[in-house]
Amino acid sequence: MFGSLKSILSIESDNPELVQAQLAAFTKQVPLLYFILVTNTVALTATHFDTAPALLTLGVPGILYAVCVLRLVNWRLSRNRLHRHGQAVAKLRATQRLTVVLGAVFFAWSISLYPYGDALQRAHVAFYVANTVIGCIFCLMHLRAAALMLTAIVLVPFTVFFSATGNPVFIALALNVALVAVAMVFILFTYYRDFEALIRSQKELTARQAETQRLSDENHRLANLDSLTNLPNRRQFRTELERRLAEAEADGTAVALGLVDLDGFKPVNDTFGHGVGDRLLMEVGERLSAFSGRGIFPARLGGDEFGLIILGCGCPERLRALGEEICLVLAEPYILNGLTARISGSLGVSILGEAGTTADRLFDRADFALYLAKQNFRGTTVVFSAEHEAEINEQGRIQQALRAADLEAEMSLVFQPQVDADTGRVSGYEALARWESPLVGAVPPGAFIRAAERSGLIGRLTEVLMRKALAAAHAWPDDVRLSINLSTRDIVSNRTVDGLLDIIAESGVDPARLDIEVTETAVMRNFELARENLMRFKARGIGIALDDFGTGHSSLNYVHKLPLTKIKIDRSFIVDIATNELSRSIVRTIVDLSRNVGCVCVVEGMETHEQVLALRRLGCRMMQGYYFARPQTLEETLSRHSLPADATKAARKTG
Incomplete structure (x- = not known):
């Protein structure tokens, strides 16, 4: 029972979300809390100004006003500050301690005015205590421990004090306030339970949203990543190429597209098995990724075909030299599971502007350059040129004539x-x-x-x-x-x-x-x-x-x-x-x-x-x-x- 009571009257520091929510909610109630304290205190001071000593109507209230104003200013300055969990717990605990101290001081001060004045002034004291503490408890609803302590420190002594006066009116008032306190405690527990459940549901919702986002990010990653080589796949490569082409159109950046096809991969795959073939493709991906720091965006387009977006280089000679360097790296032996495999890579390159201005055009021209490399210069780089454009046009003319040809008669x-x-x-x-x-x-x-x-x-x-x-x-x-x-x-x-x-x-x-x-x-x-x-x-x-x-x-x-x-x-x-x-x-x-x-x-x-x-x-x-x-x-x-x-x-x- 003692342990249960202790947990009720303490800050739940093991629940970071709840602590942050309590701090945020209470911060919004602080101005109202001190407004109730100050205005009610001013009213009680005014009715006793002529009958009570100056110490009780000016001295003590002045100190209390200053404390309230300082606390209000402090809370206002820190209302938008982000508090770490430990800071938030410390702030709530300090608020809880201050609630006990201020509650006891305000109650003691108000009761000290009771002997001064007539019956109406005494009734005002009773009204002040009941009205003020009920208002403060409502402002502390998000801090269950502080609200319960305030209830115990103020309303219990209040009920005992006014019940002992022997005045039927004050006795009735005391009993009425006691019943209201019981109802408020019930409301407080119900409200706090619902508040805690709301925070818990928000936490669960946030967790589900985070999981949903994680799954969405994972799906996006899988949809745009080649699972074997961990390189971007064709979808991501196309998206990146479109983005780079748009940037190039805006700022004039040089962009080139490279297509790599492995020479001799299928024999390796057939001879040593798909496991070794997969390892070889992974190694190719790693070798191409090593060029990422030089303005190259590599991707696996499918099978043994890879794509390269080459940034900042539009010179055919430099691209050819870079391509030859890539081809030499790809031609180095592959040591896989104790086996040595040798392949080469042919590379076809098209340059933005010279070969076209759209992704489709660059793909088509790079593919033609790759075709020439594989047919005539395997293991090397071919950069698409004006001569190749003329050849494509001639090929197109031949294809059209071939489609229209009477093969039996013309061949x-x-x-x-x-x-x-x-x-x-x-x-x-x-x-x-x-x-x-x-x-x-x-x-x-x-x-x-x-x-x-x-x-x-x-x-x-x-x-x-x-x-x-x-x-x-x-x-x-x-x-x-x-x-x-x-x-x-x-x-x-x-x-x-x-x-x-x-x-x-x-x-x-x-x-x-x-x-x-x-x-x-x-x-x-x-x-x-x-x-x-x-x-x-x-x-x-x-x-x-x-x-x-x-x-x-x-x-x-x-x-x-x-x-x-x-x-x-x-x-x-x-x-x-x-x-x-x-x-x-x-x-x-x-x-x-x-x-x-x-x-x-x-x-x-x-x-x-x-x-x-x-x-x-x-x-x-x-x-x-x-x-x-x-x-x-x-x-x-x-x-x-x-x-x-x-x-x-x-x-x-x-x-």
Whole structure:
């Protein structure tokens, strides 16, 4: 019971929210509290001024007025001050102590006036005490302990004092005030309980709001953050880019957009597993984040593609140098779970103003620069330029012409012989596409193949060329082979492969006479799907040739996983084969590799007699190049199925 009473009469310091609420509520009541004390005291002093001693009407009240004014000024000056919890508790405890002291002093002073004056003046004393203390208790409703102490210190002695006077009126007044005090205590407990419940509910509401805000912030973070690398995701990257572009428009800040695509990531992912692949992506994110202090905002856009917002740099040369630095960092070995993985990163950059002024335009131009980097300069940086803009415009013109083209009528084929250098016999032809457009004229194969890939027409184009090539093969002897190139998009499109297999089956040409040629770059884009589709061709008896061998990143690692029947050595190794020992060593290695895996080795790009001699000494037999013949029309191939007499003689001498 004692402990319960003690808790009722003390400040609840373990409830910070309640303490702050009590202090705030009481601060608003302080002016009213001292107004009641001062005005009631002035009125009582006035009625006793002529009958009571000056000490009681001037001296003591003057001191009390001064205390009240000082307290009122102190509270007014501190009403907007933010108090820490300890300060608030100390302030409430000081108020509680002062309430006891002032309550006792004011009561003692008023009772000391009782002996002076007539019955009305005595009644005024009783009225003063009852009226003043009830008003003060209402002002202290938020401080339950102070209000209860004031009730005990003033109203209990008041009831006893006036009950002992023997005057029926004062006795009735005392009993009435006692009953009112009981009612007020009940009201006080009820009010304080509701006040405490209100603060508790506000605390819970604040906690729920904080939790809601936390969840909202977490959802916002998750919605704008890549969970694997902890980099901003595509959504956040786009928002940041839009913001930076708006700022740049206002203050002229230089902004560039970079797109990074990892070269060789999928083979790492397929070989070592997705766990290692994820670790590698995390490491890439960390390496890109290291550039954040240099005005670069990195993000993961999806898969193995990353984005960079580059601030404060609009010079192509500086951007190219910065990009090369980034590419070098990305090309450093990755040590993951005791394994060493090697990849590279290609970077395409577009500059605000030179490449466009909108986010979409910058994305499109950076993507084009990235495409050029991956096609021609893997592991390096390409900054979009005016020349690239002209190329895009030309590509757009070609794409429009391609969409409107009658492919059957406008597309044609020429055939480059593949020669057996030992016999001089043409063993097969590689079909090469040509396009003479009535709208744009003759279009180079590289240009219209790229346009067909970007416009989604490549599958249809390949089917048209396949029919034409198979028709040509019908006219050749049965021992002459036909090689047909498939693009990157073709080899990873199940629909296109289905169509080509149907066309081959309907043509009546023996599939064993056919070779499908794919580049290493095309296969590595989606190795597993490309491998599955190549296996489908192989299952029909069709040969598989890996073109441009040695120019990619993972040839030796993956050549044994593909159903290859031919390996074609890229012409870049042939140019100086007669004089460069390193080129000869590379070719010798590839020839040995081909022999060991059971593949026919075909060398491309011979243009001189010296090259042919050097290749023959290295064991190369199957060759293809201008030295033997340039690409020929179907009619020219039909006129002969072996080398011209002089070329045949030259070829035999090399044997």
